[in-house]
Every structure is written in structure tokens, then in C-alpha cells.
Amino acid sequence: MSETTTEIIKSNVPPQADNMMMENGVPTIVSNGVGLPAVNVMSGNEQLHTISILVENQPGVLARVSHVFARRGFNIESLAVSRTEDPTVSRMTVVVAGDDEAFTQMGKQLLKLIDVIKVIDHTRDDLVGRELALIKVKADAAARNEIMQIASVFRANLVDISEDTLMVEMTGKTDKVDAIQRMLEKFEILELVRTGLIVLVRGPKQT
Amino acid sequence: MDGAEALLESLKREGVDVLFGISGGAILPIYDALGKQEDIWSILTRHEQGAGHMAEGYARATGRVGVCMGTSGPGATNLVTAITDAFMDSTPIVVITGQVATPNIGKDAFQECDTFGITMPVVKHNYLVRRSSDIPRIVKEAFYLARTGRPGPVLIDIPKDISAGPLDQFLYPETVNLRGYNPNLPAATEQIKAAAKLIAEARQPVLYVGNGINAAGAADELLKLAEKIDAPVTTTLLGRGGFPAGHQLSLDMLGMHGTAYANWAVHEADLLIALGARFDDRVTGDPKAFAPNAKVIHVDIDSAELGKIRFAQVPILGDVKSVINQLTEVVAPKKHTQWLERIDEWKKAAPLTYENTGTGKLKPQQVIAELNKATDGEAIVTTDVGQHQMWAAQYYNPKRTRSFITSGGLGTMGYGYPAAIGAKVGCIDREVWCITGDGSFQMNLQELATGVLYDIPVKIALLNNSSLGMVRQWQKMFYERRWSGIDLSRCPDFAKLAEAYSATGVTITEADEVADAIREAQKNPGTVLLNFMTDAEEDVFPMIPGGKTVHDMVLDSSNKAVPIPGSNGNGLDGATATATASTYTSEWTDDINAGKKKI
Numbered sequence: 001m002s003e004t005t006t007e008i009i010k011s012n013v014p015p016q017a018d019n020m021m022m023e024n025g026v027p028t029i030v031s032n033g034v035g036l037p038a039v040n041v042m043s044g045n046e047q048l049h050t051i052s053i054l055v056e057n058q059p060g061v062l063a064r065v066s067h068v069f070a071r072r073g074f075n076i077e078s079l080a081v082s083r084t085e086d087p088t089v090s091r092m093t094v095v096v097a098g099d100d101e102a103f104t105q106m107g108k109q110l111l112k113l114i115d116v117i118k119v120i121d122h123t124r125d126d127l128v129g130r131e132l133a134l135i136k137v138k139a140d141a142a143a144r145n146e147i148m149q150i151a152s153v154f155r156a157n158l159v160d161i162s163e164d165t166l167m168v169e170m171t172g173k174t175d176k177v178d179a180i181q182r183m184l185e186k187f188e189i190l191e192l193v194r195t196g197l198i199v200l201v202r203g204p205k206q207t
Numbered sequence: 208m209d210g211a212e213a214l215l216e217s218l219k220r221e222g223v224d225v226l227f228g229i230s231g232g233a234i235l236p237i238y239d240a241l242g243k244q245e246d247i248w249s250i251l252t253r254h255e256q257g258a259g260h261m262a263e264g265y266a267r268a269t270g271r272v273g274v275c276m277g278t279s280g281p282g283a284t285n286l287v288t289a290i291t292d293a294f295m296d297s298t299p300i301v302v303i304t305g306q307v308a309t310p311n312i313g314k315d316a317f318q319e320c321d322t323f324g325i326t327m328p329v330v331k332h333n334y335l336v337r338r339s340s341d342i343p344r345i346v347k348e349a350f351y352l353a354r355t356g357r358p359g360p361v362l363i364d365i366p367k368d369i370s371a372g373p374l375d376q377f378l379y380p381e382t383v384n385l386r387g388y389n390p391n392l393p394a395a396t397e398q399i400k401a402a403a404k405l406i407a408e409a410r411q412p413v414l415y416v417g418n419g420i421n422a423a424g425a426a427d428e429l430l431k432l433a434e435k436i437d438a439p440v441t442t443t444l445l446g447r448g449g450f451p452a453g454h455q456l457s458l459d460m461l462g463m464h465g466t467a468y469a470n471w472a473v474h475e476a477d478l479l480i481a482l483g484a485r486f487d488d489r490v491t492g493d494p495k496a497f498a499p500n501a502k503v504i505h506v507d508i509d510s511a512e513l514g515k516i517r518f519a520q521v522p523i524l525g526d527v528k529s530v531i532n533q534l535t536e537v538v539a540p541k542k543h544t545q546w547l548e549r550i551d552e553w554k555k556a557a558p559l560t561y562e563n564t565g566t567g568k569l570k571p572q573q574v575i576a577e578l579n580k581a582t583d584g585e586a587i588v589t590t591d592v593g594q595h596q597m598w599a600a601q602y603y604n605p606k607r608t609r610s611f612i613t614s615g616g617l618g619t620m621g622y623g624y625p626a627a628i629g630a631k632v633g634c635i636d637r638e639v640w641c642i643t644g645d646g647s648f649q650m651n652l653q654e655l656a657t658g659v660l661y662d663i664p665v666k667i668a669l670l671n672n673s674s675l676g677m678v679r680q681w682q683k684m685f686y687e688r689r690w691s692g693i694d695l696s697r698c699p700d701f702a703k704l705a706e707a708y709s710a711t712g713v714t715i716t717e718a719d720e721v722a723d724a725i726r727e728a729q730k731n732p733g734t735v736l737l738n739f740m741t742d743a744e745e746d747v748f749p750m751i752p753g754g755k756t757v758h759d760m761v762l763d764s765s766n767k768a769v770p771i772p773g774s775n776g777n778g779l780d781g782a783t784a785t786a787t788a789s790t791y792t793s794e795w796t797d798d799i800n801a802g803k804k805k806i
């Protein structure tokens with residue numbers, strides 16, 4: 001396949017609907033295009049992509065969206081859904097792994113869903129990203145002190161205590177949450193729950 | 208007014224005057240309302256799948272949205288094949304299903320199934336109605352979604368308490384408000400310019416034309432463009448009729464069973480202009496070897512199609528009709544004398560032919576050719592799926608758009624006859640033929656009752672080869688003649704079967720009876736089934752085996768791959784014979800006759 005004439009289509013910026021970004025006259029998933037590429041290179045072409053999907057707050061919409069991921073063989077690493085400032089709109093923040101080409105195709109398939117208003121790829125965005133974790137750790141009297149020290153280093157909160165357990169509440173970037181989780185493993189984590197990543201773009205720019 | 212009445216009123220506002228379906232418990236309120244009015248003709252079919260394909264045939268022939276209905280549970284699941292078929296071939300239909308009453312949903316109630324969930328992956332959009340007052344808005348949206356952008360099926364699932372429930376007032380919305388859906392993007396002028404530049408530079412262009420031309424009603428526009436730039440045109444199976452067959456620039460169909468000259472032209476092309484076609488694998492074979500020397504201009508209304516299979520130097524998102532108009536305006540007239548001469552040589556070297564063995568056996572191709580003659584290519588033809596479908600595509604030359612109606616993407620056996628009924632209902636003044644096979648016809652033949660009862664006179668040309676012919680061909684070519692699960696030789700007597708339904712049935716065994724039989728059928732005002740007993744060993748050629756390239760194309764039963772005449776050898780060295788040399792040599796009929804086993 002020759003790609004020698006790509007230059008002739010680079011320059012144009014066609015009219016766009018406000019729910020779409022266009023690339024070469026073709027709608028694409030929106031990329032705000034600022035900041036450093038927040039791309040994790042996985043094996044082969046696989047990358048972790050963080051995307052926001054703005055959807056109609058309607059029954060069935062989660063099923064529609066997750067079906068697109070499943071059909072294309074994308075594994076969802078994390079998914080967080082909530083209402084937005086507009087109660088008729090929900091925001092899904094999704095972290096998925098997959099190769100770039102398939103990811104682009106999947107983004108277009110998502111855009112085809114009538115209930116999907118906007119899809120934003122945050123690969124190049126300057127983001128604030130946070131996760132919340134609740135971690136229940138086995139903690140007898142002897143262990144308690146050390147756990148409290150670890151929590152304080154990570155600025156995590158202790159939210160529940162019993163004879164044998166402590167519950168730690170940790171908010172932070174994914175790698176921070178991973179780190180405290182690793183530190184607490186040696187005390188035996190009894191139960192753990194994480195919200196999955198949520199993100200907003202820094203500054204006045206809309207996510 | 209109740210929900211059911213609001214539904215019918217909304218359908219009328221959308222211009223619906225006919226629908227196809229079957230009643231049942233959960234959809235009773237809607238059928239009750241249908242019985243109380245006369246504006247919408249409710250056609251009772253014999254199977255919901257038939258209703259679905261009728262709606263499809265209606266939509267494909269008319270360009271309007273077809274409507275079908277079924278009750279909850281089995282009614283809905285019977286519709287799923289037709290819905291999927293419409294999804295694959297971008298056919299605009301609205302499907303209405305009954306659902307159990309809202310309080311019973313999710314409790315395994317009688318005839319409950321999750322229609323909304325089951326159909327989610329095979330619809331453009333679907334709705335589960337939760338308030339009677341939502342019905343007008345939802346119907347408005349459903350029709351808008353079905354017919355605009357890339358057309359497709361939209362399903363509305365209506366619980367019984369919602370169709371029976373009251374509406375305070377009926378307000379039909381003037382507009383739709385769907386912020387996630389914007390089908391009317393004008394094509395970028397820069398892209399049009401870029402395309403025009405490629406067209407100006409091209410020396411061996413080919414227009415590769417698909418279903419989008421028929422969907423957009425752009426056949427006239429295409430003809431103008433093709434003539435202005437003097438470029439040959441090949442159509443996909445679903446693009447048949449989008450360009451007049453027999454035109455000097457026509458290459459007929461491309462792909463697996465396309466003409467040799469179409470496939471050769473595509474292979475040698477330096478520019479491929481894809482118009483409303485999606486590079487299906489039956490067209491491309493191995494996509495890496497498809498049109499290897501060509502730059503691509505790809506026009507499609509669905510952005511997900513652009514770049515999906517084939518990188519396009521110039522992707523153009525937009526309605527193909529307006530894009531063609533824009534293009535025609537800016538391109539300079541061209542002549543491609545040399546290129547077209549070369550193609551003419553190919554046409555002479557490898558025309559569509561079949562072996563007339565002189566054994567007196569009735570050749571299926573001859574039947575279609577006679578049908579083409581008798582109708583002058585002016586009829587609407589629907590087909591089922593199999594060898595007969597391919598011969599129909601090769602030997603029936605539709606002169607008009609929306610006149611070749613077939614199941615391409617899903618390849619649904621049982622599509623043809625109900626689709627013909629739907630087409631006839633939509634185009635009552637036109638002659639409608641269904642070309643079918645003995646296998647396919649038996650998948651929805653119950654609709655003979657519908658056709659006869661409502662006096663919807665469709666003519667049926669059944670190519671009876673006593674087998675699942677297309678499968679037999681693959682077993683012959685790729686499975687060393689190990690026949691398995693293909694024998695239909697204990698078929699019913701189809702002529703008698705037609706008579707049992709009060710239609711006319713005729714069996715034809717001799718080649719010289721074909722023309723007369725067709726003429727008689729044309730004169731007959733009712734439903735006629737012509738049961739042609741055709742040569743059961745006949746196979747479809749040319750053929751490019753699945754996933755292969757033009758170099759693997761075989762033209763006849765010798766199964767020898769042929770090189771491209773006059774080619775500069777570009778990539779030709781790898782030409783290989785494809786069919787496995789078989790250790791078995793018997794034909795399947797010999798095996799049957801030898802009473803080997805039930806196959």
C-alpha cells in the first residue's frame with residue numbers, strides 16, 4: 001500500500017459538528033493535543049489508553065459501550081461511570097489496552113453509537129488523574145504502628161479499625177495506589193476495592 | 208388515545224401505509240388498534256422472519272423505511288435474522304416488537320425475552336419504551352435514524368402495559384434532538400480537490416461501486432461522472448443496478464465470483480475510486496493483494512469504514528450522491544482510450560460463459576440469461592443465497608437502480624421470496640422475480656400463503672439442482688469431493704407444492720422449454736413458481752477462492768489459475784493452481800446414484 005500522497009490531505013480542516021473532531025475530513029476521537037503523551041507502551045503495539053466517553057444518561061448505554069470493547073477484543077483495565085455537571089450526561093472514564101490501529105477503529109465504532117455524544121482520547125493530554133482505593137489489611141496490635149506509618153507517608157487515611165484489621169483509604173494516581181498496595185501486601189490484604197481511574201484535563205480546557 | 212393508537216398515528220405521520228407481521232399476546236393492543244383503522248395495510252405473514260425480509264425487500268426497492276412487527280419472545284427472536292441481515296446490508300427498517308408488561312420484565316414471564324439486549328449488537332439503535340407518552344418521540348427518532356446516514360434497522364420494544372396505557376395528549380415532534388448523531392456532514396472541499404487531482408493524474412482508473420449508490424439514489428449521477436472521466440465501472444453484488452449493465456464502461460461485478468475482466472482491471476488499476484462500498488472480503492480476497500498498484504479514493508457516509516480495510520489516500524466522508532455531484536463539477540473531462548481498449552481485449556478473452564456440454568441438461572445460467580432477455584433487465588429481481596445467487600448476479604443485467612435485491616453481508620438463505628413480496632408491495636407496477644434455489648426456498652416457502660392470499664403476484668424461478676449447490680462446489684474444490692450434508696434429492700415436488708398453495712407451478716426439464724415457460728409466467732396474473740430442473744453438476748465461475756488473489760482466479764472447471772493477459776508480469780510469477788488435486792474423481796450425482804450413502 002503506497003502512502004505517498006498523504007501530504008495532499010494534511011492541510012484541510014473541514015467543517016465539524018461540535019460533537020466531533022475531524023482528521024482529514026474524517027471524524028475521529030477527540031484528542032486535546034496538549035501535554036506529554038501519556039502512553040504506556042505495553043508488549044508489541046499494545047498501549048494503555050485512557051479515554052473519556054460522554055454518553056446519554058440512559059438505561060442500556062453501559063451495555064452498548066462495553067459491547068464495542070468486547071467485540072474488538074479490548075480488555076477494560078478500569079472503568080468509572082458517573083453523572084456529570086449535566087444530569088442528562090454521564091461520563092465514562094475507561095482505561096483499555098490495545099494496539100493503536102484497533103483502538104482508532106474501536107473509537108469510531110463507539111462514535112457510531114447514537115447514545116455516545118463524545119469520545120476523547122487522553123493520550124496527549126495534561127491530566128489530573130486519580131483513583132480511590134479502600135484496602136482492608138490484617139493488623140494485630142504489633143502491625144498497627146507500621147501500617148499507620150506507611151499510610152502517613154502516602155497521605156492515606158485510616159477509616160476503620162477493629163481488633164484485627166485496619167482499613168486504609170488511599171487517593172492518588174494509579175502508580176501511587178499500586179505502590180501502597182504493594183507496601184501493604186506483606187501484612188496480608190484481606191479485601192481491596194479500587195474505583196478505577198478518573199481524569200480531568202488541567203486548566204480551563206474541557207475534558 | 209392509548210399507546211397503540213399513538214404508535215399507529217406516529218407511523219402514519221412517517222408515511223407508513225403498509226407493515227408486515229404476526230400478532231401475539233404482548234402485541235395484541237397494537238393489532239387491536241390496527242384492526243380499527245384502514246390507513247395502514249397490515250400484512251399477516253406466516254413467519255416473523257418472512258415479515259422482516261418483506262420489510263427489507265420493500266425498503267430496498269423503494270428507498271423508504273420498511274416496517275415489520277412481532278410479538279414478544281419467539282416473535283422477536285424469529286425477527287433477529289432479518290434484523291441482522293438489514294444491519295449487514297444497511298437496509299432501513301423499523302421493527303416493532305411486543306414485550307411483556309413492565310412489572311413482569313426480568314422475571315422470566317411467559318414469552319419474555321430480552322429483546323432489547325438480544326438485538327443490541329445488530330441494530331443501528333433500539334428502544335425499550337417505558338412511558339406511553341414517549342411513543343411519538345421514539346417513533347420519530349427511529350425513522351430518522353433508520354433512513355439517514357448509513358441506513359439500518361431500528362427496533363422499538365413496547366411492553367403491553369405501555370401500548371395499552373393512556374396518553375394525555377398526542378404531540379408529534381417536528382424535529383429530532385439527538386446530540387450524539389450527526390449524519391449530515393458536508394464533504395470537505397479540500398478532499399474533493401484532492402480527489403480531483405488524483406483523477407486527473409490517473410491513467411488506469413476504476414470506479415468500484417457499491418450498495419451506497421443504490422441507497423443514495425445516485426445512479427444517474429454516477430453515470431455522468433463515469434462518462435465524464437471515461438472510467439470503467441465495476442459494481443459489488445449489492446451495487447448491481449447502480450450502473451447500467453451493458454454500458455460500454457461496465458465491467459459488471461468484481462470479487463470472488465466477479466468477471467475476470469473486472470478483477471483484472473482492478474488489479475491493474477492505478478486509481479480505485481470506491482463509492483459507497485466497504486471492501487468486503489468477498490470483494491478483496493486477500494486485502495493486501497487487492498488493487499496493489501492503486502491509490503484509493505474512498506467515499507463513504509460511515510467514518511468507521513474509511514481506512515477500516517484499506518488505507519485511502521483520499522478518504523471522503525459524506526453522502527455519495529452529493530460527493531459525486533461535487534466531483535463531477537470539478538474534474539476535467541478525460542479519455543482513457545488505451546486503458547479501455549485493453550479492457551475490451553480482456554472482455555473478449557474471458558467473457559462470462561458456461562459450458563454447453565450438449566448433454567441436453569438444462570444449464571442454470573441459461574435460465575437466468577433467458578429471464579434477462581424476457582424482462583429486458585427491467586424487472587426487480589430478488590435472490591436467495593447460493594450458486595443461483597451468483598448466476599443471477601452474473602447473467603441478469605439490471606438496467607435500473609434498486610432492482611437487484613439480495614442478501615450480501617449475512618448471506619441469508621430464505622431471504623429471496625419474502626423480499627420479493629416486499630418489493631412487489633412497494634412497487635406494485637413493476638415485474639418482480641425471485642431467483643431461488645431448492646435449499647433456500649425451503650427456508651421461507653411458507654410465505655407462498657401470504658403471496659397468494661394478498662394477491663401479491665411474484666414470479667419464482669427456482670433453480671433446482673437437488674443439492675445445496677454452493678456447499679457442494681466448495682466440497683468439490685476444497686474438500687476433495689468428500690460430500691457431506693448437501694443432498695436435497697428427496698425434495699418435495701415444488702410445482703405441486705405451489706399448486707397446494709393455490710399458486711401456479713410448472714416443472715421445466717428441457718432447455719428449449721425455458722423461454723416459453725418464462726413468457727407464460729409473465730402473462731399469468733398470479734403467483735407462479737417455475738421449477739427448473741438444472742444440471743446438478745454445474746459450478747460457478749470465475750472464482751477467486753476465499754482469501755486469495757486475482758492470480759488464483761479460475762475460469763472453469765479445469766481449476767487452472769490463469770495469468771492476466773498482456774500483464775507486465777507485475778507480481779504474476781506466483782500464479783498457482785488453487786484447487787487441491789483430488790484423489791476422488793466422482794461427481795456427487797454418481798455417488799448418489801451408486802447409493803453410496805445418504806449425503
Ligand SMILES: Cc1cc2nc3c(=O)[nH]c(=O)nc-3n(C[C@H](O)[C@H](O)[C@H](O)COP(=O)(O)OP(=O)(O)OC[C@H]3O[C@@H](n4cnc5c(N)ncnc54)[C@H](O)[C@@H]3O)c2cc1C
Nearest residue numbers: 417418419423443444462463464483485508527615616618
Ligand atoms: C455466496 C455469496 C457470494 C458473494 N460473492 C460476492 C462477489 O463475488 N462479489 C461481491 O461484490 N460481493 C459478493 N458477495 C457479497 C458480499 O459478501 C458483500 O455483501 C458485498 O460485497 C458488499 O457490498 P457493498 O460494499 O457494496 O455494500 P454494503 O456492505 O451494503 O456497504 C455499503 C457501504 O456504502 C455506505 N453507504 C451507504 N449509504 C451511503 C451514502 N448515502 N453515501 C455514501 N456511502 C453510503 C455504507 O456506509 C457502507 O460502507 C457475496 C455474498 C454471498 C452471500
Ligand SMILES: Cc1ncc(C[n+]2csc(CCOP(=O)(O)OP(=O)(O)O)c2C)c(N)n1
Nearest residue numbers: 593594595618620644645646647675676677
Ligand atoms: C440460513 C443459512 N444457512 C446456511 C447457509 C450456508 N449456505 C450458503 S449457500 C448454501 C446452499 C444453498 O443451496 P440452494 O439454495 O439450493 O442454492 P444453490 O447453491 O444450490 O444454488 C448454504 C447451505 C446460509 N447461507 N444461510
